[in-house]
Amino acid sequence: MTVIETDRLLIRQIRQNDLEDLYAICGNEELMQFTGDGILSKELTQKWIEVTLNNYKTKGFGMYAVCDKPNHQFIGYCGLIYSKYISDNELIYALNKDFWGKGLATEMAYAMVKYGFTTLKMERIYASINPKNLASERILAKVGFKEVFRKKDEAGLDTIYYAIEVWQRPGSDRRVNH
Template identity: 65%
Template sequence: MNKIIFETERLLIREIEVTDFDNLFSICSNEELMQFVGDGILSKELTQKWIEVSIENYASKGFGMSAVIHKSNNLFIGYCGIVFSKAINDYELIYAIKKEYWGKGLATEVAARMVQYGFEKLKFKTIYASIDPANIASEKILLKIGFREIYTKHDEAGYPTIYYSRTDEVII
């Protein structure tokens, strides 16, 4: 189906599909990529369930976790999206990019555009993000795209987590 959500200069963001399972599982089962993600490594069953929930979210809410495709080679390089977080009872930005694409500004590129999409298309007034305090790379991305730290608390699993927010305000 390949329903495109938006494009950036180097990336194509589209709805996740059942056929993305192997690519998504290669990220969700990678210890280094998932070390800072609250849910940690996902099993095959949980990865499949996440795809199913995401497809349902597109149908019922109009958004969810999305595939990140690099335009230069048409490869699935990560995921990004806005999802409902039970921990904050609101909508949260999520993203992960395969390690071989780190350090090229791609996570910043897709995260910034996803936030813009959240404000312009989905009409959110505030978008949240949460990170492990050791995830310095994600902290830099969030600060670069206009998020501000709001508090630190322990997540559902008992791990310290820094929460950020960004509002849809025009800064003059």
């Protein structure tokens, strides 16, 4: 089921048959180098799909498949997850390297944040990144996130935490508080 449609992307619920495509990202060292979980085995990737399917039922949101709109090719994931570590909702995303440098990560992050505020009525959304992940830092700034604190994450890695509490469409003076 498509949850969000942008100019170039379809963001849909993850399915059991997405295992190979999701594992191609989660099992890739370069793509996962800045994530706290690191590389996932195929078994852990399958477990994440199961947890996600349960999150749709119990929370109404989770991690989603990101597909290239023209051909519906699975190119990444993004979503909103509840982080026990910060006791709030957090934006997550990763994109297949073949699609880097095209503005797609910003497009999907923007769409997911908008969905969180307007559809899910979230009051705040966090994002956390490794300080070396300069590309994600630029993406978060474009979407409207501001740095709020730095500390070690649950895996003991240095982490910068960002938050956005007011939804504002980029290039607009119209602000929506939730």
